[in-house]
Amino acid sequence: MNWKNYTSLPKIFQNQRIFDGCGISGYLNIDGKRESGTKVKDMLCILHDRENGLGxxxxxxxxxxxxxxxxALHILFDDEKSKEKVISYLESMGYIILSEPIPTKTPSNVDNPPIIWRIFYEPKKMKSISDDEQMIELVMQINANFDGAFVMSSGKNMGVFKGNGWSYEIADFYxxxxxxxxxxxAHSRFPTNTPGWWGGAHPFNLLGTSVVHNGEITSYGTNKRYLESFGYKCTLFTDTEVIAYLFDLLVRKHKLPILIASLALAPPLFNEIERMDKEFQIALKNIRATYRSAMLNGPFSIIVGHNDPIPTMIGLSDRKKLRPLVAAISNDDNTVYISSEEASFKRLKLNAEFCDEFKEIWHPKSGTAIIARVGQGLLRNGLEKPLEKIKLSVMGG
Amino acid sequence: MSIEHNIPNYFRVKIESDHCKKCKRCVSHCSYGALSFNNEKIISDDSKCVACNRCASMCPGKAIKIVKDESCLPPHGNYSRRIRNIIWAQSGTGGVLLSATGNDRPIRNIFDDLLLDACQVTNPSIDPLRETIETKVFFGRKPQKLDFTTDPIDPNKISLKTEFLPHFEIDMPLMVGHMSLGSISYNACMAIYQAVNELNILAGSGEGGLHPDFYEYGKNIITEVASGRFGVDIKYLQNTVGLEIKIGQGAKPGHGGHLPGEKVNSMISQTRMIPKGSDALSPYPHHDIYSIEDLAQLISALKEATRYKVPIGVKIAAVHNSAPIAVGIVRGGADFISIDGFRGGTGAAPRIIRDHAGIPIELAIASVDQRLRQEGLRDQVTLVAGGSIRYSADLIKAIALGADVGMVGMPVLIALGCRVCQQCFRGLCSWGIATQKPYLVKRLDIDVARNRIINLFHAWNEELKEILGAMGIDSIESLRSNRDRLRYIGPNPRIADILNVKHAGE
Known part of the structure; x- marks a missing residue:
């Protein structure tokens, strides 16, 4: 079945939440060396059973x-008319530096692709709100109120390429x-209750934060209502959207260190907390009390990319590790890999083009973040106790 | 001839003479004077029977059965027996009719129209027998955000700047609603406080002060400051875990507390600081609170008095405007809000207001939670909701609609033996619960009563975990306000709209 609706769910499916199972993969080069997308495509496409060709x-x-x-705005348009509307709206709100189609394979290897466009953009300077805030407003405005347009990504020096098809088709298409x-x-989907649609594929992005997600958040309603009280609009009916916004709220707005944010999303159990040092107890209990509505429940594994200010990759699974997540580091300690399955790493090893050698492959603990950062290395390997290695001081009365 | 009309009886005491041992135990146990012995057999005055069933359960020969009186009135679809009885009683006494417990009208219960979600295939359910499911709740004020800073040189050096906000932990999302010493007996109070202490949950003191014996359980008691200020002194304010300003009560919105003088013996008079035998009628409004800014002043005065160490909350009855009122209360500085629905219980209230004022708690939770979110205030405060949380299913639904903690009264009393005869205001409770008469109070064994409350709530908490597990949720905070996991099955889709819950099948 071909859905010709790219930028929003077909009417009959609107208001339904999307459940899916998925494959996720990703890697980060600590020295900042840039590599082409073929490697990540290889990592993802081998997880063939985790997708069904719907995104x-x-x-x-x-x-x-x-x-x-x-x-860098990556935008999907249903037609020329919606493109014109969005572009004139963007012109009224700031400066378009470059506006061009994103190159895609011709002839197309996927059915009925939408118009795929990218715009490098600078919002008008405003005293009252920051550029980032303005961009979020803008993106939310376009996604919520412009029919036939969907912003796939909006960060600086990054971009999301996604659509409806098998993982290898989308890689080739873009x-x-x-x-x-x-x-x-990278992400491949196995949606269960809605058709794949272009906008609904992963990664989900807001400014510099992108999320790929495998799982189903049972706390969706709680998280959604929490985010709404901070002005986020959850319009896409997927749990992944909620995770992306939670990261944005905790890391960008509340300026929590990434490790602390991961502990808010997947906090340690109370009986674990109660066995810790007093300072850790105070911190973790405060996190649980303050961010109780941000806690993610239900099975999930996620990889989050974040580039504000330093590019960082975060891998995290739920507190019971009901979805798989496995990590590896290259022999030269320079590349950190995360994937749903070990097959991704074996594939890279066998591929004559890469012949990657791994120093270590390990299974991060449930609810424990892996954090790797450009220039700083593998900060957390996901095997630590919560707040292990952290020198924590608590101030205040 | 008496002006009192002979009202047809509701109940009949049926005594099987074959089984009656004539031990007269029933006569001594009937505190309402319905039974007597005429030297031959036990005879009953059915007009006095309230169906409390004390006689039946105490009869060693199981000879007594309380049945519905069979005599019938001419049928009428509009003037029900209930309405006719009200008119007869009122025209006999010329007074406002008193009543007790909660609204007894058969108004549709919205909790019963809500269904819960469970996991199938796409996400696994969690087995509470094998996995941890957490039910701990932080009660009181929370900051909107935390201030963590990372050392610019060493990323492993993190500091947390936090100011003291008055909150504490409880082990289950449960609070025994405010029932004062006076409305219920010393033994009932003691059993409740010991039970909540053991379970590390909360109980309200009610507005009747705190007996010296109860202070040792202060870390689980929230004391109440009501319009009558009964029993309020500095010790009362400073020795409990939280303070609540009582503006209203679900059973009687717009009214203050009523304690009939019959129940004010010397112990009650000392604890409440009022003369023996006098009616303790709290003024309807607080006479120092005629508007929201006055309430804010009282909140800050109490915060001063308690040195900002404990959460200060406000209890209101669920009424049409609960949502904006709740916002005002939070902006006025309250750390928690309690809302009491129109089915909430009482020891004594005018029947007319018990039966007709207020709104269902389900709707109030939904609208208050929503409004506080719109104002960005919700997550900073604790929302306590009560007014007919009858069993664990209601508690779960209340939390899924948006409450942090469920406030429970009647189920506790029923656990102690209450048969819901609704005569609490008369002070004659044959089960020793809602009475101050020493010979009745001692019928309630504190240890047994305490253990029955512990059992009840332990069972609720286990059921809570069972449901959470089936929903694939391993911590109670992920159920709160998770209306996505509720569906409506009742006849009125408008209710589903107000609750922001989808219809079953959607």
């Missing part, structure tokens, strides 16, 4: 060094081998 996507960080100071990035995230 896949890729996110590359570092792909637009020449335009790194501008917001020619991701032509982009070079120091961090790649």
């Amino acid at each position: 896949a996507g890729y996110a590359g960080y570092g792909i637009y060094p020449d335009y790194k100071d501008y917001y 020619k991701i081998e032509d982009y070079k990035a120091y961090m790649w995230l």
Whole structure:
């Protein structure tokens, strides 16, 4: 069945939440070396049983060094008319530096692709709100109120390429081998109750944060209502959208260190907390009390890409590890890999093009974040106790 | 001839003479004077029977059965027996009719029209017998955000700047609603406080002060400051875990507390600081609170008095405007809000207001939670909701609609033996619960009563975990306000709209 609706769910499916099972993969080069998308495509496509051809996507960080100071908008349009409308709206709100189609395979290898466009953009400077806030407003405005338009990504020096099809089809369609990035995230879908649609594929992105997600958040309603009280609009009816916004709220707005944010999303159990040092107890109980509505429940594994200010890759699973997540590091300690399955790493080892050798492959603990950062290395391997290695001081009365 | 009309009886005491041992135990146990012995057999005055069933359960020969009186009135679809009885009683006494417990009208219960979700295939359910499911709740004020800073040189050096906000932990999302010493007996209070202490949950003191014996359980008691200020002194304010300003009560919105003088013996008079035998009628409004800014002043005065160490909350009855009122209360500085629905219980209330004022708690939770979210205030405060949370299913639904903690009264009393005869205001409770008469109070064994409450709530908590597990949720905070996991099955889709819950099948 071909859904010709790219930018929103077909009417009959609107108001329904999307459940899916998925494959996720990603890697980050600590020295910042940029590599083409073929490697991440290889990692993902081998997880064939995790998808059913109804959606896949890729996110590359570092792909637009020449335009790194501008917001790169990747937008899907149903037709020329909606494109014109959005472009004139963007012109009224700021400056379009470059506006061009995203190159895709011709003839197309997927059915009925939408118009796929990218715009490098700078919002008008405003005293009252930051550029980032303005961009979020803008993106939410377009996605909620412009029929036939959907912003896939809006970060700087990064972009999301996603659509309806098998993982290899989408990779070929967008020619991701032509982009070079120091961090790649990838996702393939197995949606169960709605058709695949272009906008609904992963990664989900908001500014510099992209999320690929395998799982189903049972706390969706709680998280959604929490986010709404901070002005986020959850319009896409997927749990992944909620995770992306939670990261944005905790890391960008509340400025929590990434480790602390991961502990808010998947906090340790109370009986574990109660066995810790007093300072840790205070911190973790405060996190649980304050961010109780941000806690993610239900099975999930996610990889999050974040580039504000330093490019970082985060892997996290739920507190019971009901979805798989496995990590690896290359022999030269320079590349950190995360994937749903070990097959991704074995594939890279066997592929004559890469012949990647792994120093170690390990299974991160449930609810424990892996954090790798450009220039700083593998900060957490996901095997630590919560707050292990952290020198924590608590101030205040 | 008396002006009192002979009202047809509701109940009949049936005594099987074959089984009656004539031990007269029933006569001594009937506190309402319905039974007597005429030297030959036990005879009953059915007009006095309230169907409390004390005689039946105490009869060693199981000879007594309370049945519905069979005599019938001419049928009428509009003037029900209930309405006719009200008119007869009122025209006999010329007064406002008193009543007790909660609204007894058969109004459709919205909790019963809600169904819960469970996991199938796409996400696994969690087995509470093998996995941890958490039910701990932080009660009181929370910050909107935390201030963590990372050392610019060493990323492993993190500091947390936090100011003291008054909150504490309880182990289950449960609070025994405010029932004062006076409305219920010393033994009932003691059993409740010991039980909540053991379970590490909460109980309300009610507005009747705190007996010296109860202070040792202060870390699980929230004391109440009501319009009558009964029993309020500095010790009362400073020795409990939280303070609540009582504005209203679900059973009687717009009214203050009523404690009939019959129940004010010397112990009650000392605890409440009022003369023996006098009616303790709280003023309807607080006479120092005629508007929201006055309430804010009282909140800050109480915060001063308690040195900002404990959460200060406000209890209101669920009424049409609960949502904006709740917002005002939070903006006025309250750390928690309690809302009591129109089915909430009482020891004594005018029947007319018990039966006709207020709104269902389900709707109030939904609208208050929603409004607080719109104002960005919801997650900073604790929302306590009560007013007919009858069993664990109601508690779960209340939390899924948006409450943090469920407030429970009647189920506790029923656990202690209450048969819901609705005579609490008369102070004659034959089960020793809602009475102050020493010979009746001692019928309630504190240890047994305490253990029955512990059992009840332990069972609720286990059921809560069972349901959470089936929903694939391993911690109670992920159920709160998770209306996505509820569906409506009742006849009125408008209710589903207000609750922001989809219809079953959607």
